[in-house]
Amino acid sequence: SQKIEQNSEALNIQEGKTATLTCNYTNYSPAYLQWYRQDPGRGPVFLLLIRENEKEKRKERLKVTFDTTLKQSLFHITASQPADSATYLCALDRGDMRFGAGTRLTVKP
Amino acid sequence: NAGVTQTPKFRVLKTGQSMTLLCAQDMNHEYMYWYRQDPGMGLRLIHYSVGEGTTAKGEVPDGYNVSRLKKQNFLLGLESAAPSQTSVYFCASSYSFGNEQFFGPGTRLTVL
Numbered sequence: 579s580q581k582i583e584q585n586s587e588a589l590n591i592q593e594g595k596t597a598t599l600t601c602n603y604t605n606y607s608p609a610y611l612q613w614y615r616q617d618p619g620r621g622p623v624f625l626l627l628i629r630e631n632e633k634e635k636r637k638e639r640l641k642v643t644f645d646t647t648l649k650q651s652l653f654h655i656t657a658s659q660p661a662d663s664a665t666y667l668c669a670l671d672r673g674d675m676r677f678g679a680g681t682r683l684t685v686k687p
Numbered sequence: 688n689a690g691v692t693q694t695p696k697f698r699v700l701k702t703g704q705s706m707t708l709l710c711a712q713d714m715n716h717e718y719m720y721w722y723r724q725d726p727g728m729g730l731r732l733i734h735y736s737v738g739e740g741t742t743a744k745g746e747v748p749d750g751y752n753v754s755r756l757k758k759q760n761f762l763l764g765l766e767s768a769a770p771s772q773t774s775v776y777f778c779a780s781s782y783s784f785g786n787e788q789f790f791g792p793g794t795r796l797t798v799l
Binding site for chain 1: 691720722727728729730731732735743745746777779784785786787788789790791792793
């Protein structure tokens with residue numbers, strides 16, 4: 579069966595450091611992979627999308643990589659700030675979107 | 688623009704009751720989606736629609752029905768609510784396949 583795993587439920591880092599979140603998947607061949615941010619009590623907000631034929635995408639302090647051989651995506655937040663604290667979701671898209679359970683990131687001042 | 692709106696925000700039902708959740712979008716998007724989110728489970732797709740008058744099953748469709756009579760609205764129905772349907776329900780819309788999805792604020796449903 580299809581499975582999407584995000585590396586850990588929670589990740590704590592110090593302000594200014596780089597946060598790296600992992601998304602692994604099995605038995606799936608997504609055409610696109612997306613990352614979303616979700617704050618408590620709110621709906622997810624889109625951050626980045628990467629296509630299956632792309633290796634890396636950047637947007638300001640965010641970077642995502644996509645390795646279809648390893649079936650893995652890495653999501654990086656550089657120079658992290660307390661305001662980056664949230665749950666981050668990866669999603670695989672081949673017409674019907676499948677989400678991972680999310681990683682709760684806490685950035686401490 | 689309001690984006691994606693959901694009605695109601697909260698609802699408590701008794702087992703066996705029925706209800707309809709309404710999702711509306713003002714971005715002229717073709718695609719609309721209904722998800723449920725449970726602790727530790729992430730978002731799971733219930734049903735989706737790729738255009739007015741069309742619907743398709745997602746990952747967890749049992750116990751739910753949907754309709755897309757107008758492009759801007761996507762309705763999710765529970766005919767006979769069960770405690771297992773206690774969850775937070777999110778609606779989303781997108782321009783097409785492979786585009787970002789815009790989410791509504793969610794509906795918190797409790798079935799007693």
